Amino acid sequence: MGFNKFAFAKLALTSGLVCCVGASAFTFASDADVRTVPTGPLVATNGQVVRIEFEKSAQIAVGESGLSRISMIGADARTQLIVQATFDSGLTRDVTRSISFVVEPAGIVQVDATGLVTPLANGTAVVTAKLNEATTTSVSVEVTKFDGNQPVCFPNQIIPIFTKYGCNGGGCHGKIAGQNGFKLSLLGFEPREDYEHLVKESRGRRLFPAAPDQSLLLAKAINESPHGGGQRLEKDSFEYRLMRRWIAQGMPYGTGQDPVVTKIEVTPRERQMGQNGEQQICVTAVYSDGSIEDVTRAAQFDSNDLDMAEITKTGLVRTRELAGDVAIMARYLGHVDVFRGSVPLGAQSDNWPEPRSAIDTAVFAKLKKLGIPPSAICDDATFIRRVTIDIAGRLPLLDETNEFLANGDPNKRNIYIDRLLNSPDYADYFATKWNAILRNRRQNQGFQSGTFAFHDWIRDSLINNKPYDQFVREILTASGSVADNPPVAWYREVTETTSRVEDAAQLFLGQRIQCARCHHHPFEKWSQADYYQMTAFFSLVAKKEGGTPEDHVYYSRIGTASASHPKTGAALKPSGLDGAQLDIPSTDDPRQYLVDWMVKPENPFFARSLVNRYWKHFFGRGIVDPEDDLRVTNPPSNPELMDALQASFVESHYDLKQLVRSICQSATYQLSSDASEANLRDRKSYSRFFPKRMSAETLLDAIDQVTGATTSFDSMPAGTRAVSLPDTSFNSYFLTVFGRPESSTACECERGQESNLAQSLHLLNSNEMQAKLSVGQGIAARFATETSRSNEEKVTELYLRAFSRTPTPTELERSTAYLSSKSNSKESYEDLIWALVNSKEFLFNH
């Protein structure tokens, strides 16, 4: 905070009006005349102000005289001004609310303390923003068409009010049945229907042109007539007056030819901010006739990280104390845009690891920008444990660890990564991952062999490093029976056409389009037409019943692929998202065309969603997170990193092993999880490795590895590890309680990583754990009877087994002291192993 209490008190004494917004305190004029504003706090933080200027937006054009110009049309126009100050340190900051505005001549427009301009009369005026006498900037504002009763346009002016104030939200009138007899379309995507409901239903009592204030619409909105949703608007607010005028005009819908919004633009789009800082943003709508309008006050805002920054209803971003970045999404009439703010920590460091690849270049560039120095490269013990868990889903074997630690080859990490990638354990582990989201789980008796065959197929694809595009093609275009062609199992488990298109979009494109099945996607551009054009690709899939579930045959019928729009009934041709509509010969399988569109190198979703999914696997947090929700409004935390990964994945012809290899070889992946003061609070810039709890299956196998026990699974051969189970239907309290997914959706989020009491009780005190610790041929039993080695040697081996490292002298001393304090040697080894597997170092991959 650059401003202390003392200074604040002094300010209060020397000037009449004091207003405090966030971290800055300042005086401002109630009626926009001149005030001198002290620059003390600003200077103290950022240096001396060199100049101030209006933030350029679509609305502010530079005129012939060099003076910027704003055009405001009609009495309803509003314009948000943003004044940026540039300091001698090179920093820029939003000072809109710390300065005064002067309007000359007066009476044309009014500027309030937040920089909002509203028209008062036709004419031209110059608005001057004044930090002090020397530091000013001006803009010319022209007001036209102020007089006269401009007809209100229902879809463009009234609908946004319902959206901004929550009237047409899913919890109120926007839900399918409406609320207390009054229904609006969800988020106003069907203005025609809304108009009918308002104007014609309920015998017209909702709107009363003869006495607009008596209209139920207004009386309810200000809670004058009791309203279940409470007061939504202030009487005589801008929105109230607008609706009132619309009613008084006789509720025009519009001409039917009114321009529609084609896009919205946020200004500024990107900005570096300070901790506890503020930045006003403004939203401009661009209409189909080329006209533009400032809709800042009518747009909705959301922050993607409330710990980083919040956003007010009027578009003021307020950062908190964390360093990092944040995305603010603005929505208006179905269009979205994003402001990205970053808050540098500003720590200096000379110890930047050498970038080894494009991954490191992108990550370190961002860290430098944020001033967050990375941790050091981790030691060999940490590396071997980390990478073995992440690639092979198991702990390193004792021999592997010993050999690796003793090896002096400088290239040994890369060699070890390749060894893991070429082992069947890699395929087992990643097959578990894919199996769950491909929903491969036997639902019925008789489905078992098909389920197992699909699992085998996934596993074989991974072992053979089948290119990812081919992997996806073979699934999405699968025809035949599961016996002949195992990926058909996907069609067997995902039975509805809607689920198929939704799963395919989420799995392979990172797009969650399910919203658009019933209404326009609230946070994306996808409409129902986009959704049903995608379903058209699956419209010819048919099933021929066979004698047994293994014999059902799936195939693509001969015919014209199409889907009907649920509202208009129009027959829609197949088209990828944002793709061209396709005319597919009736003898072709439309699904091939879907995959053709997907796997084109320029497809904006396909490679991107996969690299992000894999990144999340290794780093615990996606570049876009959640990893399968790549929305415009959920932008990547490091776009350059995303682009680099995408490009190299496409260039490698969708080589999955190469992707894993390049991630694991990077310095970024090999950073220590240990934190410096500077990067302790980093959560998403990868300045160090973020520890993550082992998955349910890996944890169970790891406990078996360290205790020397085995877990038996129903009808599976002895020695089957949890990570190699062919589906998630095997009964295991351990796996369930530690969050094994049910394979019922295409979402990775089904896998639970939360802690709970049941897990703790199970690890600390369960028959299952005690049985593993005390098993006859287990490690505790063997160590207790083995006399050829000392306790020190045995403890060292336990540490190597559990943590892939040798114990510190203190740990060794404490462990051996415990062992010798007990008379029952086997029990004391059980206790020690119990303690090791219950430690955080064991439970987490770090």
Added chain:
Amino acid sequence: MLSILGGSHKLCDGISRRSFLTIGGLSFGVGGFSLADLYRAEAAAGKSNSHKAVINIFLGGGPPHQDMWEIKTEAPAEVRGEFRPIPTNVPGIQICEVFPRIAKIMDRAVVLRAVVGCKDRHESFQCMSGWQTEDLRALGGRPAIGSAISKLYGPVDPSVPPYVGLAQKTQHSPWSDSGNAGFLGAAYSPFKPDGPGMQNMKLNGISMDRLQDRKQLLTSIDGLRRDIDVSGAMVGMDAFGQRALDVLTSSKLLDALDLSKEDPKLVERYGDGKPYKYQYDGAPTCNDQLLIARRLVEAGARVVSLSYGRWDSHGANFDLVRDHGGKLDQCVSALIEDLEQRGMLNDVSVVVWGEFGRTPKINNGAGRDHWPQVSCAFMAGGGIRAGQAIGATNRLGEYAAERPVHMQEIVATLYHNLGVDTATTTIADPTGRPQYLVDHQPIRELV
């Protein structure tokens, strides 16, 4: 100190306390909650008597709506049946003669005589969640009230699961479904006092001394920095680990399940419910479960569900209602009085209902068949405006003639009583879409 096993008190079906705690294949955990929930819960600890709760008593099979709270006196004999109405302590409200004790406390209860929105399906799902099994099935289905509340509020006491399902396994398993976490995932399933989660609450094969030794050893070597984990999972595990040890030394949950700790006179007031199994494949009429439910709520449970009897009266309907109704009259009236005496009635909502109603016309076997067109429910407590009969069926009891109440309105009322604003509260489903808990609003006459 480890008084995990009760005395000789026998539970329903002659299953001893000990086996009640340990038998059963269905199982599930103590409810997942985050570290923040844990701290919130711990901060709120000590207020466990004043938290809002629901006891959901499911009458599996579908009770005959015309033989419960609205006797169709004007219907012809082949519809009317054998029962006569009796007056209650609320002038103008009459209910079936098999409920004399409830009639005396009608001013503290509400009967809903025209419940609609039922499906002709023998399953508790509709009463546990307000939804049908196919709703959002592709995502895992809709969560039960208790699961949603566990997600929204977490536990009252970290060692007592917020959602407990007491229903015992029945041959027709949808009647013993205590409610389902649906898309929220297994961590929010009801805790059932008969699975591995329960077994883990008592020491397994080692002594308390040895557990303490182990814990000390763990503390001495578990040195990984906790603050490097920004997700908070490490700190969370430590906190839950400490809680787990507390549970092993003394458990409020196990005490709550142990009726030997209850005043025998009160146990007697609730009645026994024998014979427990009136018919072959339904839930027992186990009156103890209502008392256990109250004890669980006192210990910190937010939602307790149970399944009471087998009401699927295709034959001998009137004998069944006489048997089940008489027992239900005793335990439900006892529960309401008990809650009132403890000052809990305004906080604890009790609902008694089944999956659908039964046919107006009595069949050849003196039975009534399935009739999802209309059903009935009984509610008390939770701060509702009591002493009302809401809605009515037509003369023959065929359909709702006045003020139909949708099943979801009842569920919405329960959420309302739990302090949830159903108009604004959403839970994200696995696709990230915010889902409202129910589509209907609370019953306006009650809230």
